[in-house]
Amino acid sequence: MPSTTDTSQLKAFTQHIAGQVEKTIQADLATELQGNDPLLVEVLHYGLLGGGKRVRPMLAILCSRLCGRDDNELYLLAAAFEYLHVATLIHDDVIDHADSRRNRESVVKKFGIAPAILAGDWLHARSMHLVGKLTGQAGLDIFCSATTAMVDGEFLQLRHVADTGINEEQYFAIILRKTARLISSTCEIGAVFAGGQPRQVSALASYGRKIGIGFQIIDDLLDYLGDAQATGKVVGNDFVEGKLTLPLIHALNSANPAATETLLRCIRGDRALPDSCRAAKQLMNELGSFHYARKRAEQEIVQGLAELDLFAAGDDSESLAMLAGLAQYILNRNR
Amino acid sequence: MPSTTDTSQLKAFTQHIAGQVEKTIQADLATELQGNDPLLVEVLHYGLLGGGKRVRPMLAILCSRLCGRDDNELYLLAAAFEYLHVATLIHDDVIDHADSRRNRESVVKKFGIAPAILAGDWLHARSMHLVGKLTGQAGLDIFCSATTAMVDGEFLQLRHVADTGINEEQYFAIILRKTARLISSTCEIGAVFAGGQPRQVSALASYGRKIGIGFQIIDDLLDYLGDAQATGKVVGNDFVEGKLTLPLIHALNSANPAATETLLRCIRGDRALPDSCRAAKQLMNELGSFHYARKRAEQEIVQGLAELDLFAAGDDSESLAMLAGLAQYILNRNR
Numbered sequence: 244m245p246s247t248t249d250t251s252q253l254k255a256f257t258q259h260i261a262g263q264v265e266k267t268i269q270a271d272l273a274t275e276l277q278g279n280d281p282l283l284v285e286v287l288h289y290g291l292l293g294g295g296k297r298v299r300p301m302l303a304i305l306c307s308r309l310c311g312r313d314d315n316e317l318y319l320l321a322a323a324f325e326y327l328h329v330a331t332l333i334h335d336d337v338i339d340h341a342d343s344r345r346n347r348e349s350v351v352k353k354f355g356i357a358p359a360i361l362a363g364d365w366l367h368a369r370s371m372h373l374v375g376k377l378t379g380q381a382g383l384d385i386f387c388s389a390t391t392a393m394v395d396g397e398f399l400q401l402r403h404v405a406d407t408g409i410n411e412e413q414y415f416a417i418i419l420r421k422t423a424r425l426i427s428s429t430c431e432i433g434a435v436f437a438g439g440q441p442r443q444v445s446a447l448a449s450y451g452r453k454i455g456i457g458f459q460i461i462d463d464l465l466d467y468l469g470d471a472q473a474t475g476k477v478v479g480n481d482f483v484e485g486k487l488t489l490p491l492i493h494a495l496n497s498a499n500p501a502a503t504e505t506l507l508r509c510i511r512g513d514r515a516l517p518d519s520c521r522a523a524k525q526l527m528n529e530l531g532s533f534h535y536a537r538k539r540a541e542q543e544i545v546q547g548l549a550e551l552d553l554f555a556a557g558d559d560s561e562s563l564a565m566l567a568g569l570a571q572y573i574l575n576r577n578r
Numbered sequence: 579m580p581s582t583t584d585t586s587q588l589k590a591f592t593q594h595i596a597g598q599v600e601k602t603i604q605a606d607l608a609t610e611l612q613g614n615d616p617l618l619v620e621v622l623h624y625g626l627l628g629g630g631k632r633v634r635p636m637l638a639i640l641c642s643r644l645c646g647r648d649d650n651e652l653y654l655l656a657a658a659f660e661y662l663h664v665a666t667l668i669h670d671d672v673i674d675h676a677d678s679r680r681n682r683e684s685v686v687k688k689f690g691i692a693p694a695i696l697a698g699d700w701l702h703a704r705s706m707h708l709v710g711k712l713t714g715q716a717g718l719d720i721f722c723s724a725t726t727a728m729v730d731g732e733f734l735q736l737r738h739v740a741d742t743g744i745n746e747e748q749y750f751a752i753i754l755r756k757t758a759r760l761i762s763s764t765c766e767i768g769a770v771f772a773g774g775q776p777r778q779v780s781a782l783a784s785y786g787r788k789i790g791i792g793f794q795i796i797d798d799l800l801d802y803l804g805d806a807q808a809t810g811k812v813v814g815n816d817f818v819e820g821k822l823t824l825p826l827i828h829a830l831n832s833a834n835p836a837a838t839e840t841l842l843r844c845i846r847g848d849r850a851l852p853d854s855c856r857a858a859k860q861l862m863n864e865l866g867s868f869h870y871a872r873k874r875a876e877q878e879i880v881q882g883l884a885e886l887d888l889f890a891a892g893d894d895s896e897s898l899a900m901l902a903g904l905a906q907y908i909l910n911r912n913r
Contacts, residue, residue, distance in 0.1 A: 275726065280733035334699060338692040357673040357736055360695065364669060364702065365729040371706040372722035380711060383718075387707035391610065394700040398615035401692055 253568040260304060261297040264325065267318040268292065275369065286354050286362040290329050294345045296578070298458075299324040299429045301569060306433030306447045308562040309554055310440075316377055320436055323373035324429045327386075330366035331393065333359050339484065346472070374432065382432045389428035396420025405485035407495060407510055414492055415456070422462075423455030446550045450566070453547030458573045460540035463488035465577070467524055468533060473578040479520040485510070489539060490532040491523065497530050544574045588903040595639060596632040599660065602653040603627065610704065621689050621697040625664050629680045631913070633793075634659040634764045636904060641768030641782045643897040644889050645775075651712055655771055658708035659764045662721075665701035666728065668694050674819065681807070709767065717767045724763035731755025740820035742830060742845055749827055750791070757797075758790030781885045785901070788882030793908045795875035798823035800912070802859055803868060808913040814855040820845070824874060825867040826858065832865050879909045 268291050276284050300321035307317050335341070336349040337359050343349055351359035367390075375383040399417045403409045430451030434444040465474050466481045467490060481488055487495075487510070495506055506526060509519040527533060548570050554563050603626055611619050635656035642652050670676070671684040672694050678684055686694035702725075710718040734752045738744045765786030769779040800809050801816045802825060816823055822830075822845070830841055841861060844854040862868060882905050889898050 276730075279730045280737055282737060283730055283733040331699075334695050338695055358733070360669050360673055361729045361732050364666075364698075365726050367699065367702050368706070368722045368725035368729075371703070371710070372718060372726075375706070375710045375718045375722075376715060380714070383707060383710045387703045387710075390703035391700050391707075394696045394703075395611075395614045395618055397696050398618040398693070402615060402617060 250568075250572075253565060253572060256565055257297070257301060260301055260321075263318055264297055264300045264321050265292060268322045268325065271319065271322060271369075271373075282354075282358060283362065283365065286350060286358045287365065289353065290333055290350050290362055290366070291325065293347060295325070295329070296576075297325065298569070298573070299328050299426065302426065302429045302451065302566075303433040303436075305562045305566045305569070306430045306439075306451075307437040309447070309557065309559050309566065310434045310437035310443050311559075312437030317436070319373060320377045320433070323370045323377070324432075326366040326370035326373070327390065327425070330363040330370065333363040333366070337363075343477075378432055378436050382435050385428045385431050385435070389424045392420045392424045393422075396422070396424075400486065403487065405510060405514075406487065407507055409487050409492060411489070411492055411496075414487075414489055418456055418459040418463075419452070422459040423452045426455030426458065427451035443553065446553045450547045450550035450570075453543045453550065454570045454573055457540040457543035457547065457570070460489055460536055460543070461573060461576065464490065464533060464536050464540070467527070470577060479524070482510075482520045482523060483514045485514060489536040490527045493532040493535045494523075494527045494530045497532070498526065502526055502530070540574060544570050585903075585907075588900060588907060591900055592632070592636060595636055595656075598653055599632055599635040599656050600627060603657045603660065606654065606657060606704075606708075617689075617693060618697065618700065621685060621693045622700065624688065625668055625685045625697055625701070626660065628682060630660070630664070631911075632660065633904070633908070634663050634761065637761065637764045637786065637901075638768040638771075640897045640901045640904070641765045641774075641786075642772040644782070644892065644894050644901065645769045645772035645778050646894075647772030652768075652771065654708060655712045655768070658705045658712070659767075661701040661705035661708070662725065662760070665698040665705065668698040668701070672698075678812075713767055713771050717770050720763045720766050720770070724759040727755045727759045728757075731757070731759075735821065738822065740845060740849075741822065742842055744822050744827060746824070746827055746831075749822075749824055753791055753794040753798075754787070757794040758787045761790030761793065762786035778888065781888045785882045785885040785905075788878045788885065789905045789908055792875040792878035792882065792905070795824055795871055795878070796908060796911065799825065799868060799871050799875070802862070805912065814859070817845075817855045817858060818849045820849060824871040825862045828867040828870045829858075829862045829865045832867070833861065837861055837865070875909060879905050 272284070272287055272291070276287070300318075303321045303324050304313075304317055307313065307320070332344060333350045336344055337351045337356055340351075341349050342352045349359075350362060354362075371383065371387065374386045396417050396419070399413075400421060403413060403417070427448050428451070431444055431448035434447045439447070463481060466488065467479065469478060471478050482491070491506070491510075495503065498506060506523055509523040512519055514520070548567055551563060551566060557563065607619070607622055607626070611622070635653075638656045638659050639648075639652055642648065642655070667679060668685045671679055672686045672691055675686075676684050677687045684694075685697060689697075706718070706722065709721045731752050731754070734748075735756060738748060738752070762783050763786070766779055766783035769782045774782070798816060801823065802814065804813060806813050817826070826841070826845075830838065833841060841858055844858040847854055849855070883902055886898060886901060892898065
């Protein structure tokens with residue numbers, strides 16, 4: 244396993260890259276939106292430039308560099324992944340009637356349903372356009388397949404809303420599709436863009452899939468344990484919406500009959516009552532379910548890091564260390 | 579101007595092609611959706627296979643044939659245009675809270691907001707994937723630019739809701755972006771797919787733009803004068819939603835002060851009252867506004883047909899006649 248970088252180094256690097264990506268996004272919007280409706284321009288700037296962790300652009304850039312390519316076009320490719328990511332966030336917030344995102348009003352809350360759906364569509368089209376342009380057929384295949392798989396994952400998730408019979412396998416099938424495949428495609432396309440060797444491309448795709456799964460498990464954990472201020476999301480939101488994630492699935496599988504009954508009552512009753520979520524959370528804590536979920540995320544991250552071994556003898560130790568640091572950050576993040 | 583085909587020939591041809599395109603869509607969905615969530619499969623089948631005029635697939639096929647290519651892949655390309663078209667219809671119906679489409683429940687009414695937005699995203703991704711795969715960078719450029727322009731057109735339309743100061747130039751700017759560019763891109767990409775010469779590609783793009791503008795003017799006319807059963811849409815819907823289209827713009831420009839005041843009262847008052855729309859419609863009729871709009875559509879169609887002259891000496895007189903017939907159909911359709 245490669246040595247990771249320390250937190251302050253990763254932070255400085257991340258901020259630098261995020262700044263470059265934002266400049267690229269601004270330049271691309273300026274060109275593409277020339278003569279376009281001012282509200283469209285405003286909505287896209289609001290949606291794209293209001294913070295965000297920029298994990299996906301970072302992954303695309305690091306994976307490309309690790310395979311030997313680093314030029315200005317790379318930032319545009321990185322921007323494309325942020326476009327698609329933001330498109331899905333904007334559409335998700337319409338679907339979930341979410342009022343806030345990244346500690347401010349969501350696009351749908353601020354601008355309404357029509358601008359939100361349409362701006363998502365604009366970003367969707369522009370992201371595909373850029374990926375096709377910069378990585379050709381190979382990249383477009385990976386990107387579009389990941390996007391349609393993401394939709395499938397969302398449908399799978401809808402199917403299991405408030406489904407107390409959901410098992411771990413089904414949970415992992417959902418998060419693989421709705422999160423991990425797109426993160427994996429980001430890494431894979433970064434490598435393809437650089438003309439990486441097949442085994443490099445495959446290792447980075449696998450790294451992305453593993454840390455993508457870890458990322459979503461931690462996301463689901465933060466939904467219960469996170470600080471609303473830091474995450475920019477409402478704590479317990481998944482519970483209220485009936486999304487049964489790993490900690491709750493673990494709790495349902497390991498509770499004694501009395502605890503199971505309490506959990507089922509919480510899930511099947513009025514989930515919006517603060518008491519329901521609090522009671523469920525306390526039980527999950529007692530049953531070690533949060534600890535279990537964290538361990539599972541850790542396993543995925545460790546396996547993801549192992550994929551980077553292939554690059555240990557390479558020249559670009561900085562990118563390697565940053566990719567390893569990013570995986571650690573995903574595990575330890577509080578937002 | 580090429581001679582057009584008679585209506586029954588066009589109808590038989592259209593039905594044959596529509597059948598082939600539907601078979602292709604079914605085969606593509608069967609392959610692409612293997613192992614996917616059953617509800618996603620159901621929503622996509624419902625959205626794609628419930629009728630529709632299949633104008634876009636037809637245009638893609640005829641333009642490709644006219645430039646000398648006709649093979650099985652062409653049907654898949656044609657399907658891609660129907661995918662994007664249906665994606666926009668599904669998202670539009672979410673935005674407009676439309677309960678019906680093509681004489682049955684809209685996707686959003688039947689399945690809800692989440693499946694509608696997500697299915698639209700799936701179709702969006704799959705359409706880009708197919709266009710990129712089948713026509714490479716050149717086709718993808720045209721397609722994605724038309725898609726982002728369409729979003730711009732929708733924003734422009736939103737900006738002018740209930741805007742009684744809207745002029746013809748602004749109206750044409752909206753319909754060029756929201757309808758004509760995508761129809762134009764369909765024709766242009768069909769020609770590119772076939773490896774057409776630059777002037778062929780350009781003539782067919784121009785043909786598509788002209789008939790696309792004509793198409794939208796007639797659509798806007800049918801919104802007032804159409805038969806709800808035939809169009810599958812509610813008559814006067816644009817008026818109720820505050821979309822000021824060509825007949826109403828003409829009326830506002832040519833009415834005397836008293837008639838202008840009546841029109842403004844109708845538009846600025848409760849537009850959902852049947853009396854408002856009825857009074858406005860009567861005035862538009864008296865002012866010759868419907869006649870004027872039809873004449874404008876006719877002009878566009880005639881100009882579009884003139885673009886086909888380039889192909890008059892070519893081998894494929896059947897496709898040429900069908901393209902001419904399609905332009906006439908667009909003008910004379912009742913749905």
